[in-house]
Amino acid sequence: MxxxxxxxxxxxxxALASRPIGTVPVRLTIxxxxxxxxxxxxxxxLDLLREGLHLTGTKKGCDHGQCGSCTVLIDGTxxxxxxxxxxxxxxxxxxxxxxxxxxxxxxxxxxxxIEHDAFQCGYCTPGQICSAEGLIREGHAHTREEIRExxxxxxxxxxxxxxxxxxxxxxxxxxxxx
Amino acid sequence: MPDTRHxxxxxxxxxxxxxVDGVDKVTGQAHYAAEYAVPDVxxxxxxxxxxxxxxxxxxxxxxARAVPGVVEVLTHMNRPSEAWRDSKWKDELAIPGDPFRxxxxxxxxxxxxxxxxxLAETFxxxxxxxxxxxxxxxxxxxxxxxxxxxxxxTLPTYKRKSFHAPKSHGDADKAYAEADLRHEGEYRLxxxxxxxxxxxxxxxxxxxxxxxxxxxxxxxxQGVQSYIASAFGFRQEDVQVINAYVGGAFGSGLRPQYQVQxxxxxxxxxxxxxRVVMTRQQMFTHAHRPQAxxxxxxxxxxxxxxxSMINDATTSTSRFENNMEDVVTWGMINYACPNMSGAYTVAxxxxxxxxDMRAPGAATGMTLFEIAMDEMAYKAKVDPLEFRQIxxxxxxxxxxxxxxxxxxxxxxxxxxxxxxxDRRSFEPRSMRDGRELIGWGVATGVWDAQFxxxxxxxxxxxxxxxxxxxxxxxxxxxxxxxxxxxxADTLGIAPxxxxxxxxxxxxxxxxxxGGSWAAASTGAAVQVACRAVGEKLLKAAAKVEGQPxxxxxxxxxxxxxxxxxxxxxxxxRSVAITEVMQAATIDRIEVExxxxxxxxxxxxxxxxxxxxHSAVFVxxxxxxxxxxxxxxxxxxxIAAGRIINPKTARSQILGGVVMGIGMALxxxxxxxxxxxxxxxxxxxxxxxxxxxxxQDIEVIFxxxxxxxxxxxxxxxxxxxxxxxxxxxxxxxxxxxxxxRHRSLPITIDKLIA
Numbered sequence: 001m002x003x004x005x006x007x008x009x010x011x012x013x014x015a016l017a018s019r020p021i022g023t024v025p026v027r028l029t030i031x032x033x034x035x036x037x038x039x040x041x042x043x044x045x046l047d048l049l050r051e052g053l054h055l056t057g058t059k060k061g062c063d064h065g066q067c068g069s070c071t072v073l074i075d076g077t078x079x080x081x082x083x084x085x086x087x088x089x090x091x092x093x094x095x096x097x098x099x100x101x102x103x104x105x106x107x108x109x110x111x112x113x114i115e116h117d118a119f120q121c122g123y124c125t126p127g128q129i130c131s132a133e134g135l136i137r138e139g140h141a142h143t144r145e146e147i148r149e150x151x152x153x154x155x156x157x158x159x160x161x162x163x164x165x166x167x168x169x170x171x172x173x174x175x176x177x178x
Numbered sequence: 179m180p181d182t183r184h185x186x187x188x189x190x191x192x193x194x195x196x197x198v199d200g201v202d203k204v205t206g207q208a209h210y211a212a213e214y215a216v217p218d219v220x221x222x223x224x225x226x227x228x229x230x231x232x233x234x235x236x237x238x239x240x241x242a243r244a245v246p247g248v249v250e251v252l253t254h255m256n257r258p259s260e261a262w263r264d265s266k267w268k269d270e271l272a273i274p275g276d277p278f279r280x281x282x283x284x285x286x287x288x289x290x291x292x293x294x295x296x297l298a299e300t301f302x303x304x305x306x307x308x309x310x311x312x313x314x315x316x317x318x319x320x321x322x323x324x325x326x327x328x329x330x331x332t333l334p335t336y337k338r339k340s341f342h343a344p345k346s347h348g349d350a351d352k353a354y355a356e357a358d359l360r361h362e363g364e365y366r367l368x369x370x371x372x373x374x375x376x377x378x379x380x381x382x383x384x385x386x387x388x389x390x391x392x393x394x395x396x397x398x399x400q401g402v403q404s405y406i407a408s409a410f411g412f413r414q415e416d417v418q419v420i421n422a423y424v425g426g427a428f429g430s431g432l433r434p435q436y437q438v439q440x441x442x443x444x445x446x447x448x449x450x451x452x453r454v455v456m457t458r459q460q461m462f463t464h465a466h467r468p469q470a471x472x473x474x475x476x477x478x479x480x481x482x483x484x485x486s487m488i489n490d491a492t493t494s495t496s497r498f499e500n501n502m503e504d505v506v507t508w509g510m511i512n513y514a515c516p517n518m519s520g521a522y523t524v525a526x527x528x529x530x531x532x533x534d535m536r537a538p539g540a541a542t543g544m545t546l547f548e549i550a551m552d553e554m555a556y557k558a559k560v561d562p563l564e565f566r567q568i569x570x571x572x573x574x575x576x577x578x579x580x581x582x583x584x585x586x587x588x589x590x591x592x593x594x595x596x597x598x599x600d601r602r603s604f605e606p607r608s609m610r611d612g613r614e615l616i617g618w619g620v621a622t623g624v625w626d627a628q629f630x631x632x633x634x635x636x637x638x639x640x641x642x643x644x645x646x647x648x649x650x651x652x653x654x655x656x657x658x659x660x661x662x663x664x665x666a667d668t669l670g671i672a673p674x675x676x677x678x679x680x681x682x683x684x685x686x687x688x689x690x691x692g693g694s695w696a697a698a699s700t701g702a703a704v705q706v707a708c709r710a711v712g713e714k715l716l717k718a719a720a721k722v723e724g725q726p727x728x729x730x731x732x733x734x735x736x737x738x739x740x741x742x743x744x745x746x747x748x749x750x751r752s753v754a755i756t757e758v759m760q761a762a763t764i765d766r767i768e769v770e771x772x773x774x775x776x777x778x779x780x781x782x783x784x785x786x787x788x789x790x791h792s793a794v795f796v797x798x799x800x801x802x803x804x805x806x807x808x809x810x811x812x813x814x815x816i817a818a819g820r821i822i823n824p825k826t827a828r829s830q831i832l833g834g835v836v837m838g839i840g841m842a843l844x845x846x847x848x849x850x851x852x853x854x855x856x857x858x859x860x861x862x863x864x865x866x867x868x869x870x871x872x873q874d875i876e877v878i879f880x881x882x883x884x885x886x887x888x889x890x891x892x893x894x895x896x897x898x899x900x901x902x903x904x905x906x907x908x909x910x911x912x913x914x915x916x917x918r919h920r921s922l923p924i925t926i927d928k929l930i931a
Contacts, residue, residue, distance in 0.1 A: 017310055018244035021302075042302045051221075051301055056213035057206015059425070061375045062458040066861035069375055097206035106204070114200035117829045121654030122203030123375040123425030129204060152868040155861060157375050157426050158654045159836025160829060161872040 024087045030055070031099025039086050046070045046081035049096060057097035057126045061155070068154035071127035071134070072096050078134025080153075097126035100133060108174060109133055112167035120158035128154045132168045144169060188739045190667025191890070194825035198678060199423075199658045208423045211395040212379035212455045219381065220249055222444050222454035223304040224437070225294035225311045226463060227286050230854025231320035231528045234284040234293060234313060241310040242296055247303035250448055251311060252295040252440070254281040258447045266408045269433050270401035270690055274336035275499030278530065280436040281443065286315065287498055288530045289322075289855035290463030295440045297452065320528040320854040324369075324469040324494050327525040331492045334500040334524060341502040344489065344510060344520025345576050350475075353486035353517035357477025361554045365474060365546035366921040368846035369494070370467040371856075372535050373866060374653075376425020378464075379455040380441040389416040390445065394438050396421050397431040398690030400649050403683040405434045410442050422681035424653040428837075429534040430465045431653065432692050462859035465533035466847060468493035468501060468524075470542045474509075474550040477517075482558035482568045484515040491543060495524040496531040503539035508624050509547035510576035511787070513569040518576065528854055534692065536837060537897035540625050545841070548621035548905035549920060552912065562909065563590060563599055563620050574787030582782065583884035585817035586622065586791040592878050593815030594620075597795035606916035614799040617914025623792035623901035627819065627893035628695040629779070633686035634703035635770040636665065636711045642741060642756040644671050646707065647679035650700045651691035654833075655896055656826030657700060663823055664701045664890070668708035670738030671755070686770050694790070694894030697822055702773035702889035709733055710769040715743060718762035719753060726751040773889055788887045790818040790898045794835075796906040800914045805926035808873070809839050809907060815878040819893035824879065827895050831877045834899020840867045842904035846923050 023038040030053065039048065046063070049055040049072070061069030063082045070081040073095040101107030109129045112118070119125040131154045135141055141150045147165050156164065189195065202208040227234075239251040267277045280292045294311050298304035321327055337343075354360060376395060383391040390412065396402045399419040407414045424431060441454040456463075470493045477486035489506035506520040535541070555565035567590065573580050594600065602618045603609060609616040634648040646665045652658045661678040665671065679685060680700075688700060712733040719727045729745055730736050736743050744752030759767075775783065797811035812835050821827045844865035850857045858864045884891050904922050911929075912918050919928055 013241040013310055014244050017241040017307070018246065020246050040300075040302060042306070047301055050213070054215050055206070056209060059210075059376070060212075060455070061377070062861050064458065064860060064862070066458075067375065097204075101205060103201045103205055103207065106201070110201075110204040113204050114196050117197065117825050119197075119200075119203055119654075120656070120826075120829055120833060121375065121424060121426040122199070122208050123210065125203050126206045148869045148872070152870040155375065155866060155868060157373055157428070157837075157866060158829075159833035159867070159872070161836060161867070161869050162832060162875055163829065165869070 026087050026090050028089060029093040031095060041087045043086050044082055045084040045086045048086040055096050055098055059123055059126060068131060069124050069127040071131040073130055073134055076137055078131050097130060108171045112170045116163045116167040118163040118167040119160050124156045128164055189673055191663055191822050195659055195663055195673060195823055197659050198662045210376050210423050210425050211381060211393045212453060214381050214393045216381055216383045216451045219451045219453050220297045221301040221304045222295045222297050222452050223308040224292045224460055225308050226460060227291040227293040229286055229315045229317050230289040232286050232315050232317040235316050236314040238312040242307035245303050245307040247299040248307045250297045252444050254283050257281045257443050260410050269405045271433050273338045273499050273501055274334060280439040288528055292436055295444055297444055322527050322529055322849045322854045323851045327527040328492060331523040331525040338502040342504050342507060344507050346519040348517030350486045350488045350517040350519040354475050354477040354488055357485050358480045359478045359557050361476045361557055363474055363550050363920055365472045365549060367470040367542050369469040370845045371462050371847050372428045372430035372465060374426030374428060374430060377456045377458060377461055378435045378437045380438040381453045382441045382445040382451060384445045384449060384451045391418045393420045395424055395431055397427050397651050397653055397692050399681055399683040401690045402434050406442055419683040421651055424651055427653045428536045432534055432690055435464055459859045462856045464530050467535035468532035472546045476550055476554045478554055478558055482560040482565050484513060484569045486517040487515050488519050490521040492523045492525050494532050495526055496529055497526045499531040500524055501532045505539050505543035507576055508540050508544035511574050512624050514571035514575050537625055537901050540901050544624055545902050545905040548902045549908050552909040563594060566622055577787055579787045582786050582788050582887040583882050585880050585882035588880040589791055589793040589815035589817045592880050593793040593795050593813050596876055596878060597813040606913050614801055615914040617798045617910040619796045619906045619910030619913055621794050621902035621906035623898055625790045625898045625901055627788040627790050627887050628693050629888040630689045630695045630699045631774040632688045632699040632703040633770060633772040634707045635686045636707035637766060637768040638711050639766045640759045643675050645677045646704045647685045648688045648700050648703055649683055649685040650680050650688040650696055652680055656823060657696055659826055660697050660701055660822050661704050664704045665708050668705050669712060671741055694896040698888040698892040698894050701822060701892055706771040706773050707769050710771050711767050714767045715758050718764055719758045721762040722753050722758055726753050782886055790893045792816050792898050794903050794906040796910045798910040798914055805929035807843055810873050812875045815880055816898060817880045817882045818895055818898060819882050819884045819887055820891040821879050822892060828877045830895045831899035832875055835875050835903050836867050836872055838900045838903020839871060841922055842907035843923050
């Protein structure tokens, strides 16, 4: 085994690296509950939810806005939580899967996902459901084909897509979309 | 007292039941490996090496250590000493070679190899600090080019335990030379990565008393438990592994992944709890489906009857382990042919070791073989479905053994009828709708029906609640629900009154979950445990006033339904289970039982072939100008014995079909040969099917009673759904366009070339 040098001194990056990260006060309403938080500016909404607030229903699947697993509703609009720095959301209302419905008080989409077996491993599911809620609120999708197109930001590796479309269509039908 | 008011309501095997873990999953209450709240947890972020081969010469970690909140930078130089002998690093499914050890020494064996783990009080500090770790290397020549690696292809001396050598019959070369019709082709499959939605993650809870709890993304809690104990010097009983929820795996969690090594190493060094989560990019630095090249020669009579098949395949492995798959045997097993031969080798390259990914071997071999079959059908001018029927084999043609069952003919018939295959025109480019060419393709799938010794515990309490438990896993496969259904079926208790537990190394012994054996094996274990509970109930029933079940000598004389047990011979004589418990003053009945093959099963396994089968029909629409392929219709007809839960079973097949669409059209991990690195290591550039790619899929389960194959007559469904889907799509593209593509995936560039 060759010896590697562990250097501590004269490193030009040292000054930058050792600089403390300050915090910024942020007011967020999360699932109806007003929260006053002091946050480091490099914390994403996704990591705040999962690590800071233990709302682990919002999933991390790529951390790059490519998979949709972290989809939440920000002021009613579906967004990837991994692409939002939490400090930029001062005054926003955030709804996660935990806020959408709970055991014993399921949101119609949650019930429809169970009924149509619209998931297998369940990891993309909270994002799919939040995205579907955002899709219905947008009101642009009226057919199965439009649902497929407009849900394509939410990947499902288990391949539950046809069942997800069935579940969303059913809920849209209930709400008089069809 | 006998009670005849109730009409028995039987929920059990065959009832389409919604997932019993569904509410947890749709409300965000299901906790995956990185989601357990553990006090004072440190966040570990992995630093990935940038070279493909060589040695680490220096690691400058000063800047990383200066970041506020950073606690440690773990490297090969300061990691705790742990077991060094290879045998201690062998996991449950280890293959011949030297398993990878994260931070083992200064050697670099593949690009992206973990070279350091930065640990900090926050995830953000660890991530930032990880970007500051400066690693110097001495590079050595590497090769990740599969074509170049073929020069080193070899059949390893030490075979992987699961490997089955192909058996030759007759004189395939002579028969090929003398055949009326000859087809020869070279078929390829690109490297694919599993890409479960949940990234590999481990949370180690350091309890401070010498014990640890490890929440790990894996397919076998007990395998990881043994591995950690052996590799890192823990007593077996001091390590508990939990994988109650697994966000997909498809084989990537069969063997312990390196994040669990790193998390345990760090916890041991710092005596603190640690969480390590891979990035999506790092998900491309470990398990993957091997790249494959498969040369096939087929000889046939003018009628289309096969006279010869010659198979020769090579798949990729690493330089430190030999991963072997059954690639060439599937066509030989499935089709009647007097002369056949098979050869198989592996070729080493400087990557991580390839690994089992959904239907390993068959998803590669049978899929590609079915394209060759389609080519021969066209050479013989026979309808491709008819061609497969002409060459149908009622026995396992390679092993020359009867099957326990093979309802593939029924799958062909029912699948073809549902699809409308009889309306197909034979000639390529003969079906069109506006600017779109339409093509219909068919292919056959085969997979093993496997069974593995498994234990389960059943606990019935006085309130009539039943818990069934086994250390198996549910990676989305529906195991929780299968266990519930089998228990409901055996003891006639409503699913709402049953709790299934799994994903905990402390539960009764179960093998790693994979290979499509979990439902058959865990199901059988739950059944024997519940039957044992039933026997105890029957004994206790003697205490019930009037002894309504006195005529029964075993549970075989009883029916269980609607929370009651009744005499088969005299259904009017019945008693509620809770009443029995009460009369006998029993608080709980707890039994642990093991389901094993047994002597008759072993004899049957030696004498008979056990397989699942599928017939896949596909419609594609091809826009030739854009090179765009849409898979508009799929019918997958499955012969897989008894179906425990038609609802989740259908979903498993849907998922296989979707992954097959990816294999056919999208999935391909591409290397920069100069850097020796996978380049499209993210979801934006490694395409898996999205909503818009998946249209109409119909799943048919054909009737296939088979009491011999496994105790419950269940064959398993995890793999069969994907097999040959990509072959059927390739065949449909040929039918649509007249273009024959032999290399998967069939991407736009190939179609407009």
